[in-house]
Amino acid sequence: MGVDRRDTLDSDWQAIIPVPVDAPNPPAHTYIERRAVSYSALYTYADKDGEIIGYIGRIERPDGGKEYRPLTYCVNRSGNREWRPKGFPAPRPLYRLHALYSEPAKPVLVVEGEKAADAAARTFPNYIAITSPNGAKSAGKADWSPLAGRTVVIWPDNDAEGRSYAGDVARMAAQAGALSIGIVEIPAAFPDKWDLADPLPERWNITTLQELLEEASRKDCLLDYLDPKAAVCLPYKLTELGVEYGEETEDGDTYWHPVCSRLEIVADTRNPDGTAWGRLLRVFDRDGRKHEWAMPMTMLAGDGTAYREALLDMGLTLAAGAKAKNRLNEYIARTTPEARITCVPRIGWHSGRFVLPDRSYGPPGEAIRLQTEAPLDHAFAVSGTLPEWQNAIASLCVGNSRLCFAVSAAFAAPLLPFTLNEGGGFHLRGPSSVGKTTALRVASSVWGGGARSYIKTWRTTANGLESTAQAHNHALLCLDEIGQLDGREIGQAAYMLANGEGKGRARKDGASRRAAHWQLLLLSTGEQSLSEKLAEVGKRAHAGQEARLVDLPADACAGYGLFEELHGFDSPAALARHLAEASGRLHGTPIRAFLGLIADRQSEIVQTIRQHMQRFVTAYCPMKADGQVQRVAQRFGLVAAAGEVAAALNIVPWPEGQAMWAAEICFHAWLDQRGGTRSAEEREVISRLRRFLELHGEARFVRLDCPDNDRPVANRAGYRRLNAGAIEYLVFRETFRTEIFDGMDAIHAARILKEASYLIPDSSDKSTTPIRVPGHVGSVRLYRIAGNIIEGGNG
Numbered sequence: 001m002g003v004d005r006r007d008t009l010d011s012d013w014q015a016i017i018p019v020p021v022d023a024p025n026p027p028a029h030t031y032i033e034r035r036a037v038s039y040s041a042l043y044t045y046a047d048k049d050g051e052i053i054g055y056i057g058r059i060e061r062p063d064g065g066k067e068y069r070p071l072t073y074c075v076n077r078s079g080n081r082e083w084r085p086k087g088f089p090a091p092r093p094l095y096r097l098h099a100l101y102s103e104p105a106k107p108v109l110v111v112e113g114e115k116a117a118d119a120a121a122r123t124f125p126n127y128i129a130i131t132s133p134n135g136a137k138s139a140g141k142a143d144w145s146p147l148a149g150r151t152v153v154i155w156p157d158n159d160a161e162g163r164s165y166a167g168d169v170a171r172m173a174a175q176a177g178a179l180s181i182g183i184v185e186i187p188a189a190f191p192d193k194w195d196l197a198d199p200l201p202e203r204w205n206i207t208t209l210q211e212l213l214e215e216a217s218r219k220d221c222l223l224d225y226l227d228p229k230a231a232v233c234l235p236y237k238l239t240e241l242g243v244e245y246g247e248e249t250e251d252g253d254t255y256w257h258p259v260c261s262r263l264e265i266v267a268d269t270r271n272p273d274g275t276a277w278g279r280l281l282r283v284f285d286r287d288g289r290k291h292e293w294a295m296p297m298t299m300l301a302g303d304g305t306a307y308r309e310a311l312l313d314m315g316l317t318l319a320a321g322a323k324a325k326n327r328l329n330e331y332i333a334r335t336t337p338e339a340r341i342t343c344v345p346r347i348g349w350h351s352g353r354f355v356l357p358d359r360s361y362g363p364p365g366e367a368i369r370l371q372t373e374a375p376l377d378h379a380f381a382v383s384g385t386l387p388e389w390q391n392a393i394a395s396l397c398v399g400n401s402r403l404c405f406a407v408s409a410a411f412a413a414p415l416l417p418f419t420l421n422e423g424g425g426f427h428l429r430g431p432s433s434v435g436k437t438t439a440l441r442v443a444s445s446v447w448g449g450g451a452r453s454y455i456k457t458w459r460t461t462a463n464g465l466e467s468t469a470q471a472h473n474h475a476l477l478c479l480d481e482i483g484q485l486d487g488r489e490i491g492q493a494a495y496m497l498a499n500g501e502g503k504g505r506a507r508k509d510g511a512s513r514r515a516a517h518w519q520l521l522l523l524s525t526g527e528q529s530l531s532e533k534l535a536e537v538g539k540r541a542h543a544g545q546e547a548r549l550v551d552l553p554a555d556a557c558a559g560y561g562l563f564e565e566l567h568g569f570d571s572p573a574a575l576a577r578h579l580a581e582a583s584g585r586l587h588g589t590p591i592r593a594f595l596g597l598i599a600d601r602q603s604e605i606v607q608t609i610r611q612h613m614q615r616f617v618t619a620y621c622p623m624k625a626d627g628q629v630q631r632v633a634q635r636f637g638l639v640a641a642a643g644e645v646a647a648a649l650n651i652v653p654w655p656e657g658q659a660m661w662a663a664e665i666c667f668h669a670w671l672d673q674r675g676g677t678r679s680a681e682e683r684e685v686i687s688r689l690r691r692f693l694e695l696h697g698e699a700r701f702v703r704l705d706c707p708d709n710d711r712p713v714a715n716r717a718g719y720r721r722l723n724a725g726a727i728e729y730l731v732f733r734e735t736f737r738t739e740i741f742d743g744m745d746a747i748h749a750a751r752i753l754k755e756a757s758y759l760i761p762d763s764s765d766k767s768t769t770p771i772r773v774p775g776h777v778g779s780v781r782l783y784r785i786a787g788n789i790i791e792g793g794n795g
Contacts, residue, residue, distance in 0.1 A: 012076045012077055013074035013075065013076050013084050013086055014074060014075055014076075015054065015072035015073065015074050015084075015086055015088065015089060016072075016073050016074065016075055016081070017047075017053055017054075017072075017089065018046075018047060018051035018052055018053055019051070019052040019053065019054065019072075019073045020073070023073045023081070023083075024083075026042060026055050026057075026071050026073075026083050027071070027083055030057060030059065030069055030085060037059055039057040039058060039059060039069075040058045040059065040060045041057070041058040041114075041115065042055045042056070042057050042058075042071070043055060043056045043057075043058070043095060043114035043115075043118075045088065045093050045095060045097070045133065046093075046097060046098045047093065047097060047098070048097055048098060048100075048101040048146070049098070049101075050098040053072070053088060053093055054070060054071055054072035054073065054088055055070070055071040055072075056068055056069070056070055056071070056095075056114060056133055056134070057069045057070075057071055058114070058115065068133075068134060068135060069085050070085060070086060070087045070088060070133065070134070071083050071084070071085060071086075072084060072086045072087070072088060074086055087133075087134070088133060090141055091141065091142060091143035092132065092133050092134070092138075092141050092142045092143060093133070093142070093143060094130045094131070094132055094133075094142060094143065094144070094146060095114050095117055095130055095131045095132070095133060096117060096121070096128065096129060096130045096131075097130070097146065099121075099128050099130075100128050100130055100146055100150075101146065103128055104150075106126065106127060106128045107126070107127050107128070107150070107151040107152070107153060107217065107364055108127065108128050108129075108130060108147060108150050108151065108152045108153070109124060109127040109128065109129045109130070109153050109154075109155060109213070110129075110130055110131065110152060110153070110154045110155070110169050110173075111129060111130075111131050111154075111155050111195065111196055112131060112135075112136050112156065112157045112162055112165050112195060113131055113135075113157075113195065113197070114131055114133075115197045116131065116155075116157075116195045116196045116197045117129045117130060117131040118197075119195075119196045119197040120155065120196045123196060123206060123209065124210070124213060127153070127213075132144075132169070136157075136161045136162065136164065136165035137161075137165075139165055139168040139169050139172065140168060140172065142172075144169070144172040144173055144175075144176045145176050145177075146176075147173045147176045147177070147178045148176050148177035148178065149177060149178070149179050150178055150179055151178075151179050151180050151217065151364035151365070152173045152178045152179075152180065152181045152182070153181075153182040153183070153184065153213060153216050153217050154166045154169050154170060154173075154181070154182070154183045154184065154216075155184045155195075155196060155213070155216075156183065156184065156186065157193060157194070157195045158186045158190050158191065158192060158193055158194040158195070159192060159193045162193075162195070166183050167225075170183060170221065170224075170225040171225045171227075173225070174222055174225040174226050174339075175226075175227070177338070178222060179222075179364070179365060179366055180217075180220040180222050180364050180365065180366070180367060181220065181221055181222040181225060182216035182217045182218070182219050182220060182221065182364075183216060183219075183221060184212055184213060184215075184216040185212070185215075185216065187201075187212075189201065196209075214596075214600065215596070217364050218359075218360075218361055218362075218364075218596060218599075219359065220359075220360075220364075220367050222339070222367055223266050223267060223280070223339065223341075223367060226266060226267070226337070226338075226339055228264035228265065228266060228282070228337070230338070231265055231335050231336050231337040231338065232265075232331075232335055233334050233335060233336060234246065235247065236259070236327075236330075236331050236334070236335070237256070238262070238263075238264065239262075240262065241261070241262065242258060242259065242260055242261040242262050242263070242317070243258075243259040243260050243261075243262070243263055243328075243331055244256040244257060244258055244259060245257045245258075245259050245327045245331075257319070257323075257324075257327075258319045258324075259318075259319055259324055259327045259328055259331060260311075260316055260317060260318045260319060260324065260328055261283075261284065261286075261315075261316055261317040261318075262283075262284045263281060263282070263283055263311070263316060263328075263331075263332075264281070264282040264283075265279055265280075265281060265331075265332060265335040265337050266279075266280040266281070266282050266292070266337060266339065267279070267280040267337050267339035267340060267341045267367070268280075268337055268339070268340050268341070269294050269340075269341050269342070269343035269369060269371055270340070270342070270343060271342065271343055271344065271345075272342060272350075272351060276296065276343060276345070276371065277296075277297045278294050278295050278296045278297050278343055278371050279294075279295055279297065279332060279335075279337075280292060280293075280294050280295075280337075280339075280341060280369060281293050281294075281295055281311070281332070283311060283314045283315055283316050284315070285314065285315025285316075286315060286317070287315075289315070291314040291315060291375070293310065293311075293314065293375045294341075294343050294369045294370065294371035294372070295307055295310070295332075295371070296371060296372075296373060297333075299373065300329055300332065300333055304325060304328075304329050306373070306374075308325065308328070310374050310375055313375070314375060339367075340366065341366060341367040341368060341369055342366050342367070342368040342369070343368070343369055343370070343371035344368060344369075344370060344371065345370075345371060345372070346370070346470050346471070346473040346517075346518065347370060347380075347471070347472075347473050347474065347475060348414070348417075348473035348474030348475065348518075348519075349414070349417055349474055350368065351365075351368075352599075352602065353365070353368060353599065354414060354474070354595050354599055355368055355369075355370055356370075356380050356592075356595075357370050357376050357378045357380055358380070361592070361595040361596050361599040362599035362600070363599075363600070376471070377452065378448075378452070378471065379447075379448045379449060379450065379452040379453060379454040380447060380448040380454075380588065381448045381449060381450040381452070381587065381588050382448070382587070382588035382589055382592065383449070383450055383585055383586060383587050383588060383589075384585060384586035384587070384589060385586075385589060386589040386590060386593050386651070388586050389445065389582075389586040389587070389589055389590055390652065390653045391653075392578075392582040392586055393442055393445055393579060393582050393583060393586060394407065394590070394652045394653055394654070395567075395653050396567050396575065396578075396579065397442065397652070397654070398565070398567075398653075398654055398655070398658060399564055399565030399567075400556070400562070400563050400564050400565050400662075401556055401564060401661070401662040401665040401666055402428065402435075402439050402552075402554060402556055402562050402563075402662075402666065403438075403439060403442050403562070403563070403579075404643065404654070404658060404659060404661075404662035405426075405639060405643075405659075405662040405663060405665075405666045406428075406439040406440070406442055406443035406523060407442060407443055407446060407643065407646075407652065408639045408640065408642050408643030408646070408659045408662065408663065409426065409443060409476065409521055409523055409639045409642070410443045410444075410446035410447060410476045410523075410590075410591065411446065411590075411591070411594055411642040411643060411645070411646045411651070412521055412638045412639045412641070412642035412643075413474060413475050413476040413520060413521040414474050414475065414591075414594075414595060414598070415598075415605075415606075415609055415638060415641075415642055416474060416519050416520070416521060416638070417474060417519060418602070418606040418609065419606070419609055419610060419613065419634075419638050419641075420634060420635065420638060422498055422499065422500065422519070422548075423497065423498050423499075423500050423518070423519045423520045423521060423522070424498045424521070424522065424547075424548045424549065424550070424635055425477075425497065425498065425521060425522025425523060425524055425548070425549050425550070426522070426523055426524070426549075426550050426552050426635075426666075427482065427524040427525070427526065427529065427530060427549050427550065427551050427552060428440075428523070428524065428525045428526075428552055428553075428554040429525075429526060429527070429528065429529050429551055429552065429553060429554060430527065430553060430554030430555050430561075430562075431527060431555075432527060433561070434554050434555050434561040434562055435554060435561040435562025435563065435572065435576055436480075436525035436526075436554045436562065437455075437480060437525060438562060438576045438579055438580065439523075439525070439554070439562060440455050440478045440480055440523060440525055441455065441579060441580055441583040441584075442579055442583060443476060443478060443523050444476070444478045444583065444587070445582075445583035445586060445587040445588075445590070446476070446587075446590045446591050447475060447476055447587070447588065447591050448587055448588045448591075449583060449584065449587035449588065450584075450587065450588075454478060454587070455478040455479075455480050456468055456477070456478060456479055456480070457479065457480050457481055457484055458479050458480070458481055458482050458483075458484045458485040458490075458493075458524070458526075459481070459484035459485060460485075462489060462492070462493070462496075462503075465493055465496070465497070466496065466502040466503065466516055467516075469496070469497055469500075469502075469516070469518050469520060470502070470516045470517070470518045472518065472520045473517075473518040473519060473520060474518075474519060474520065475520060475521075476520070476521055476522075476523060477497070477520045477521070477522045477523070478522075478523050478524075479522065479523075479524045479525075480524075480525050480526075481525060481526055482524055482525070482526030482528060482530070482533060483526050483527055483528055483533070485533070486537075487533045487534055487535075487536040487537040487539070488537050488539075490530060490533045490534060491530075491534055491539060491542070491545055494530060494545045494548050494549045495544070495545060495548065497520065497522055497548075497549075498522075498548035498549070499548075500517055500518045500519045500520070501515055501516070501517055502515050502516035502517070503515065522549065524549065525554070529551045530545060530546060530549050530551060531546065531551075542680075544628075546628075546680055547628045547631055547632055547680075550632055550635070550670055551670065551673065551674075552666055552669060552670050553669050553670075553673055556665075560572040562576075563575060590646075590651055590652070593649075593651050594646060594649065594651050597649050597651075598645075598649075605645060608641075608645060608648075609638070609641045609642065609645060610641075611641075612637065612640060612641030612644050612645070612660070613634060613637035613638055613640075613641045614637070615637075615660075616633070616636065616637035616640045616641070616660060616663060616664075617630070617633050617634060617637050619664075620633065620636075620664055620667055620668070621633035621667075626678055626679035626680075626682070627679070628679055628680060629671075629679075632667075632670070633667065636663045636666065636667040636670075637663070639659070639663050640659050640660045640662070640663035640664075641659075642659070643658070643659020643660075643662065643663070644656070644657075644659045644660060646659070647659060678756075681748075681752070682752045682756070684744075685741070685744070685748075685749045685752045685753060686752070686753070686756060686758065686789065688740055688741060688744075688749075689740055689749075689753065689758070689785065689789060690789050690790055692717075692739075692740045693729060693785070693789065693790055694790060696717055697720065697729065697790075699713070699714075700713060700714075700715055700716055700717040700718075701713070701716075701717060701718050701719055701720040701729060701730075702716060702718075702719045702720070702774075703719070703720060703721070704719045704720065704721040704730075704773065704774075705721045705722050716732075717731060717732060717735045717739070718730045718731040718732045718735060718782060718783075719771075719773055719782070720787075726786070726787055726788065727787030728760070728784060728785065728786060728787055729784075729785040729787060730771060730773075730782040730783070730784055730785070731782060731783040731785055732782065732783075733768060733781065733782070733783065736750075736783050747767075750767040750783065751767070753785070754767060757786065758785060758786050758788075758789040759783060759784065759785060759786075760784040760785070760786060761784075762784075767783065768781035768782060768783055768784075769781065769782060769783075769784045771784075
């Protein structure tokens, strides 16, 4: 039967925990104003082993409201036992606690109310849905310690009380030692007071709700809910105004000396190997803005000038005098934050997560931050929305091979570690005003921009370029105007950027410092090619350099410079101006949407990328192409694949096959200007011989088929003759070796020419042929060169 709580004093009864197995079933109703009211639902609370602790009964009030009553099985002083409307002993258990302990690997979803928790458990089976008893205002009375080490996401009701509950839960989950905390951002269009037990809002479904939940899980706000004061050790204290140092006076009181403005020591940092320890510092400047910096603890080893400069630059105010500097050093060293976060030295993929300067993407886990010796001044900024970027920029890439290729390259950069062993890049070459920089602007808008331009210039030192490269690990690096870099440095710069390793350096004690590492995709522009820049200083481009920085004509040969399609704009200049303006105000959202999707589906995405790459290489790279051509084809294939995947994920509004088409156009443009699919060494051999014959074919070769021609030939290189109506050149062996192919392997050069059918071997397949010539008693072995080498291509 139901129990009227007025029968006896509530203090006379004590709850029996857990409920005995022989206890009767709980009553089906209770009393409100002396009237029996049935429970609309009874929610079972159990301990971690599944033993029942009690129930929470839901009551629908006549006025349309709802009320919750606890039910525990109690005993009084007389030994009588019955169900009583008595609350759980403090701290109160969480609803669905047994499920929480049964599946420790699953993330946790906290909602407001048992009905919403049951609905959430059905809707999101990959999460453990829980709540606290007795409503939104009683969160502080619950035991949240089971959330230690768990990934927690909070879904608030859509009202002020729900948001307040979410904040309370976040603070207590942080204190309990949660691994990460996310809070779902409820869309403004949702009905007031909506929760997960209510009917879905119009045009929403389970899939879109899941997307909201996953987005919240990726936005870890754990560090925002930690209490920084709890980590501070005496004689220091942290107030709203700043850090103070306590000194005992002669009369036993404490005098508090100001040290600096508010500086929070939020967490300890260390890398996955347990080294590179540091502190996550949070500074509030005089405008009230928050700045965070993961500072290596090694910066405390010296006099501290470097780290103080960084903090002062962020807006910290430091008290005057040497004592304040020493106390600041001690405050940072002695503070003992409970939170631990993983630190990494550069952006990019780390343990399955992609780290940007301000957040990370990938599976939930311990917070991860970028740790550097100075706060990173970066351009990975976000402005506008993804639909705005799609309409103003991405849609205009359709039909424009260079723009589509540049944007696809931007998406290809974070896929490098899964597909190619090395980085590399593409160099858009062409005259001024052809549109090269427009392509850079469009590509850079995928990653960032704003006040700090994402586009860098080639005009820098080797150390500066190394630092820039490391700051773009697994990202797109945009470098404008190759002509600004000294030709003596460009070759090594191309190697360094593609190979992904900086110079080795020594520490003060003579030991080797760890060299900088990175892997990136480079998009470059300039009026000159790499080989032309090297030629300025008398150097020749090596095959490896040209393969690492692919020279791509910027002119699409459609009469519009870079463009093939103007999309209704009056001129190429008008379209370029629009794209420049749009990329300045809309940037950063595409790559974050892309990373958010691929980070959670890495194996599936990588398999798709590899399939697209193989399809591209099979379709467009000749089977007998040189190995360097095949390597470059793989890079073009990666760009094509990235663009197709971005389209399939609805990041870019392109039709299927658009990115593949753009990569094909650009790949063939590269092959055409390169001179075919032969290796660079082969092309160099053919080109050298052709140039020599073009210059000296008349002046230095004696005609064998005109015996009456007694014209003297100075500096003779050989002979020429007509053979079956075709000209042949017969080249002396020493001229071939020491003049034409000086600095090269002449034997290897002869082999290349023979394979290209430009060198005619003798009957035993030797490279030289014995030929009778005037002035010699016997035959002379000469290189027999087909005259069609002059009009032929490089293959």
